[in-house]
Amino acid sequence: MFIKKYNKYLIIFGALFLGSIVFLISSHKQASSDNTIVYSENEVVVIPEIQDRQELVEIKAGSTFGELMHQIGIAPALASEIYASALDKCDLAQIRAGHFLEVDFDKESDEFKQLKYKIDSENELLVIYGGDDIDKSCSAEVVAIDYEVKIVTKEGKISSSMYAAALDNNIDERAIIELADAFQWSIDFAMDPRVDDTFKFIYEERYLDGQYVMPGKILAGQYINDGHKYEVYYFEEDGDNVGYFDADGNSVQKMFLKAPVAFKYISSGYTTGLRYVEAFNVSTGHRAIDYAATYGTPIRAVGDGTVIMASYNGAYGNMVKIRHNGTYQTNYGHMSKFAVKKGEKVKQGDVIGYVGSTGFSTGPHVHYEMEKNGVKINPLLEVLPPGQAILDTNKERFFSTIKEYQAELN
Numbered sequence: 001m002f003i004k005k006y007n008k009y010l011i012i013f014g015a016l017f018l019g020s021i022v023f024l025i026s027s028h029k030q031a032s033s034d035n036t037i038v039y040s041e042n043e044v045v046v047i048p049e050i051q052d053r054q055e056l057v058e059i060k061a062g063s064t065f066g067e068l069m070h071q072i073g074i075a076p077a078l079a080s081e082i083y084a085s086a087l088d089k090c091d092l093a094q095i096r097a098g099h100f101l102e103v104d105f106d107k108e109s110d111e112f113k114q115l116k117y118k119i120d121s122e123n124e125l126l127v128i129y130g131g132d133d134i135d136k137s138c139s140a141e142v143v144a145i146d147y148e149v150k151i152v153t154k155e156g157k158i159s160s161s162m163y164a165a166a167l168d169n170n171i172d173e174r175a176i177i178e179l180a181d182a183f184q185w186s187i188d189f190a191m192d193p194r195v196d197d198t199f200k201f202i203y204e205e206r207y208l209d210g211q212y213v214m215p216g217k218i219l220a221g222q223y224i225n226d227g228h229k230y231e232v233y234y235f236e237e238d239g240d241n242v243g244y245f246d247a248d249g250n251s252v253q254k255m256f257l258k259a260p261v262a263f264k265y266i267s268s269g270y271t272t273g274l275r276y277v278e279a280f281n282v283s284t285g286h287r288a289i290d291y292a293a294t295y296g297t298p299i300r301a302v303g304d305g306t307v308i309m310a311s312y313n314g315a316y317g318n319m320v321k322i323r324h325n326g327t328y329q330t331n332y333g334h335m336s337k338f339a340v341k342k343g344e345k346v347k348q349g350d351v352i353g354y355v356g357s358t359g360f361s362t363g364p365h366v367h368y369e370m371e372k373n374g375v376k377i378n379p380l381l382e383v384l385p386p387g388q389a390i391l392d393t394n395k396e397r398f399f400s401t402i403k404e405y406q407a408e409l410n
């Protein structure tokens with residue numbers, strides 16, 4: 001087990017000069033033997049303050065909460081109390097290997113004071129041991145993780161794929177996946193990208209104690225595809241209309257996603273040159289798009305609708321058909337496994353099955369068709385109306401929000 005001891009001494013320098021200037025120097029690890037230091041000739045008095053003792057406990061595979069508590073000297077009864085107080089917020093029996101428990105002990109009594117555990121990327125569990133000296137108890141709450149946020153701008157030029165360009169430019173792959181997701185209604189990243197396409201985007205980087213943790217929100221992005229500029233701007237209009245909008249304030253979220261396979265699943269094959277995608281081609285009679293992907297890759301519904309077929313269908317193998325409305329239907333073939341049943345209602349992005357090679361197929365891929373009034377059309381060329389626009393009353397706020405992003409991107 002790995003236990004890191006933090007005996008940090010925060011030293012606060014209160015400085016009295018001619019005026020009243022205060023210096024703050026942090027992360028001074030060395031405790032002084034004397035509680036008072038005369039700092040050079042400027043009469044700076046140093047009073048080191050001993051902080052709570054902190055144990056950072058790494059959760060190893062197979063280790064239990066009780067064992068970990070025992071190893072840092074917490075009695076079984078107290079460990080049970082911590083566990084019970086947290087249970088309706090977070091089951092500490094389910095803590096994940098590779099993550100940490102952060103436990104603080106009181107600087108004076110060395111008694112257990114609090115425990116923190118990150119539930120997910122957004123929230124952490126906080127268990128506080130409090131009350132008076134006679135009657136102490138644990139109380140638990142879920143609090144938002146307080147990241148330090150840095151806003152950065154990154155860009156790249158496509159030579160093979162956006163994913164490869166991101167890696168070449170030292171961009172966190174999680175950020176590029178988020179960016180691709182913001183464009184998932186406008187760009188099919190398997191079919192559309194061209195050599196010399198460019199992208200630029202502004203996003204948050206999250207830090208904890210000065211250490212980079214992960215990307216946060218994508219605030220704005222631009223992708224120039226074959227000379228055509230696509231833009232997305234993050235905006236919170238109100239509780240219901242939050243997301244990405246174009247420069248005119250129209251939601252970029254449309255009725256259909258551009259592709260039935262998410263960017264994160266097509267990207268890796270693409271960069272290694274193993275990509276095989278067959279385009280829509282009337283002359284060959286292939287009125288569909290084939291997306292090559294690894295066996296078992298999730299296939300998603302491109303739009304809301306009702307499943308009208310989820311069964312074996314000859315050359316198409318295992319096939320799902322979704323009716324979206326009176327006009328549109330989409331079909332997905334060669335699945336290895338179904339994730340839906342006939343008659344089921346699905347939402348855009350729901351997983352409906354998994355990539356396979358059933359029926360007439362030479363390798364794992366999704367055969368994806370779109371029908372409009374019963375005629376098979378090229379989904380990449382279909383122009384769909386934009387999503388919900390920002391209300392006129394909120395447009396001024398929107399345009400002023402995106403103004404600096406636009407200046408940065410263009």
Ligand SMILES: [Zn+2]
Binds near residue numbers: 286366368
């Ligand atoms: Zn096909």
